[in-house]
Amino acid sequence: MNILQLEEVVKTYDKTVAVDHVSFSIPKGRIFGLLGPNGAGKTSLIRIITSITRADNGKLFFDGQPLQSIHSERIGYMPEERGLYKKMKVGEQLLYLAQLKGLQYRDARNRLRQWMTRFEIMNWWNKKIDELSKGMQQKVQFISTVVHEPDLLILDEPFSGLDPINTNLIKSEIRELNRKGISIIFSTHRMEQVEEMCEHIVLINQGRNVLTGEVNEIKERFKENIFRIEYSGDLPSELDAMDAGNHQFSIVSRRDHSLRVKVEEGGDSNDLLRFLIQKGVHILAFNEVLPSINDIFIRVVEGDDIQG
Amino acid sequence: MKKLWLIIQREYITRVRKRSFILITLLSPIIMVAIMTLPALLVSFAGDDQQRSIAVVDESGAMGDEIEGNGKLIFDVREEPLEDLRKRYKELGFDGVLYIPGLEEGASEVRVTYYTEDQLSLSLENSIERAVADRFEDYKMQLAGYDQEIINSFKTKVALQLREQYVDENGQLIEKEKKSSAGVATVIGFVAGFIIYMILIFYGAMIMRSVMEEKTNRIVEVIISSVRPFQLMLGKIIGVSGVGLTQMLVWIILVTVLMSVVGMFVSVDPASMQDAMNNPMVQAQPSQMGQVEEMLDIVTSQNWGYIIPVFLIYFLGGYFIYSSMFAAVGSAMGDDLGEGQPLTFVVMLPIILSIIMISPVIESPNSTLAVWLSMIPLTSPVIMPARVAFEPPLWQFLVSAVVLIASAVLFVWLSGRIYRVGILMYGKKASLKELGKWMFYRE
Incomplete structure (x- = not known):
């Protein structure tokens, strides 16, 4: 079951196509990475999903139903550029935003108390936003995004501007929410965070969906059959002939007691290992090198840009 | 509907709670009454009693x-x-x-x-x-x-009594009940027109600033992921109109109370005090006391039950037209006020024009110019209240009010269409042409 499903979504501004026939679906209860270079159309997509704007064409389904603005109450959205009313008090502001998300006053107040106690900021209730540091404001913003317990959480660069301690706090909160079954769209440029957090990704470039799928599956798809070998002692000199004599393997790079070897099509990693052992190489480690999401991102986007 | 109400509440409460609002609301009438009565008070305390x-x-x-x-x-x-x-x-x-x-x-x-x-x-x-x-x-x-x-x-004491009359279609002579004075009507006209002018500019600018602030703050994205942009704009306009009404209500009450208190204090009625400002000899001349009473009589005999509702209709109509335009302009601007100057000027132009035309209109309140200016919805909010004490024909009032209300609805709707695009546009310098295009954008 998908929490969100997009079918051939199109959005045009003036003459620019911001979203160009994008389709993907987000399985319920997953953390989903929405990736793409600047200006790729991520924000436009998010605005369509949050009902801020409407798609020109295509279909969107939220939890199986055609997306309507009423669904915005089941979505929590934290935009990249954070915004709060600077002159308003923390408590009032959060109450206001929670009620706009459809919570009743009493309910909103109780939940906010819980959240603020949990984040140890209960004593800020009567402080004005502009009296708080940037990091503190982020916490307030995060609470405002999740207080109505949305089914889908959309976080645009949620860790930007946070110190490592608060980053960890928010990270564990996101995981906690995810454990409770909340689906999360996580939009970022920081690929190491994608690897750490996401199970599924979609990569948008120039308004188009250029890559989508499960992170592990994508890595599998993009892997180049490169293996990293660590060894002790010296490497026999005849190993250099490995390329010449046998076209099944080729050395990609060579560093101090470490080799990267590509197993060409038709080759087998076991053959490589056997070959090395036969030659008397003392092997300490042998593992497959999977491409990082960062590598995949750059490869796909650059390749796409050349084509486009 | 519930969310619109939440927005109205927030816009209203955060403003009326501000210290600056409370100070201005409470101090202005005190200062106004002081300016009006101080000369009279000085005269009466100068030892004359x-x-x-x-x-x-x-x-x-x-x-x-x-x-x-x-x-x-x-x-x-x-x-x-x-x-x-x-x-x-x-x-x-x-x-x-x-x-x-x-x-x-x-x-x-x-x-x-x-x-x-x-x-x-x-x-x-x-x-x-x-x-x-x-x-x-x-x-x-x-x-x-x-x-x-x-x-x-x-010795003969002469008192001029003015009786307004007209001949109806049947040739019957109809006399109006009201005692009239062109002077009083002029003052009422100027004051009414000027108050509306001030309110339109002041609250219009307030709306514009507030929209710009929400946009540059980016809070607007959070809000409109919960409500429609139009609801946010409408809620803001309605909330701020409540602030304006509150302020006026407080002013009316305070001025009335203060005037009667001061009046008791110096045992002169407010009208004569006003008069004393221009002529310090009034009090000492008992023969003029009669005139003062007469004046007061004229003021109270004005048809306030007619003037005040008309004033409110034009205040609200004008307010909705201009504040929605200011909201649209504010949405198109970034945090730089200067860059939106030409747009702001376009919006303010008709208001400034109205206040310039108020003098010729009051001089001849039934001229063609006056009639036309009180029909055009961009000028009527200032011009019609300025004419109301001269009792324009009912049909003119009805036509003008219908045009005004219809235009208010239209302007709010059109501005909403600009607003919803503008608040999401960043780093783009918007021209008037651009705003026009936004109106026709699909959502």
Whole structure:
């Protein structure tokens, strides 16, 4: 079951196509990475999903139903550029935003108390936003995004501007929410965070969906059959002939007691290992090198840009 | 609907709670009443209420045995020589000595002298002059052979009463009940037009700033992921209109209360105080008190039950038209006020035009110009209230009000279409043409 499903979504501004026939679906209860270079159309997509704007064409389904603005109450959205009313008090502001998300006053107040106690900021209730540091404001913003317990959480660069301690706090909160079954769209440029957090990704470039799928599956798809070998002692000199004599393997790079070897099509990693052992190489480690999401991102986007 | 109400509440409450709002709302009427009444208060505290007895040395013989005082002034014609009295007037219980020299025959001017240690207020000086002049007038007439009774019968008090009338289609003469005064209507016209002008500019700018702030703050994205942009804009406009109404209500109540308190204090009614501002002699001249009462009568006999609702309709209509335009302009701007200057100017132009035209309109409130300006919805919010005390024909009012209300709805809708695009546009300098295009964007 998908929490969100997009079918051939199109959005045009003036003459620019911001979203160009994008389709993907987000399985319920997953953390989903929405990736793409600047200006790729991520924000436009998010605005369509949050009902801020409407798609020109295509279909969107939220939890199986055609997306309507009423669904915005089941979505929590934290935009990249954070915004709060600077002159308003923390408590009032959060109450206001929670009620706009459809919570009743009493309910909103109780939940906010819980959240603020949990984040140890209960004593800020009567402080004005502009009296708080940037990091503190982020916490307030995060609470405002999740207080109505949305089914889908959309976080645009949620860790930007946070110190490592608060980053960890928010990270564990996101995981906690995810454990409770909340689906999360996580939009970022920081690929190491994608690897750490996401199970599924979609990569948008120039308004188009250029890559989508499960992170592990994508890595599998993009892997180049490169293996990293660590060894002790010296490497026999005849190993250099490995390329010449046998076209099944080729050395990609060579560093101090470490080799990267590509197993060409038709080759087998076991053959490589056997070959090395036969030659008397003392092997300490042998593992497959999977491409990082960062590598995949750059490869796909650059390749796409050349084509486009 | 519930969310719209939440927005209205927030916009209203955060503003009326501000210290600056409370100060302006409470202090303005106090300052206004002070400006209006201070001259009158000064005059009344300048010692006029104190009784003065004056010794009179009369060499003309015109004064007879006594001069008629006026409660505050008591004259006593004495036999002692002037020098003697000037030295001893205090011992005798007088406040001063008035010397009246002999009158040459046929003289039309006489210079009298008042000796005293005290200061003499303008109104007191005036009262003494008048009292002596009255006496001379009677004296001269007596000399000419008229009996006092005949002299009294010469005096006629004249009061002008204006009756407005018209002949209806059946040839019947219809007289209007209202007492009218062009002067009062002019003042009401100016004040009404000017207040609306101020409100449109002031609250329009407030809306614009607030929209810009939400946009540059980026809170707008959070809000419109919960409500439609139009709801946010409408909620803001309605909330701020509540602020404006609250302020006006407080002002009306405070001014009324303060005026009556001050009025009790100096035992003069507010209208005469206003008058005292222009003419400090009013109080000292009982003959003018009648006019003051008359004036007050005219003010209270104005058809306030008609003027106030009309004022409110045009205030609200104008407010919705202009504040929605200001919201649209604000949404198109970044955090830089300067870059939106041309747009702001376009919006303000009709308001400025209206306030310039208010003078010619009030001068001839039924001219073609006045009628047209009170039909066009961009100028009618200032012009129609300025005309209302002159009682324009009912049909004009009805047509103008319908046009105004319809335009208000249209402007709010169109502005909403610009607003929803503008608040999400960053780093783009918007021209008027651009705004026009936004109106036709699909959502």
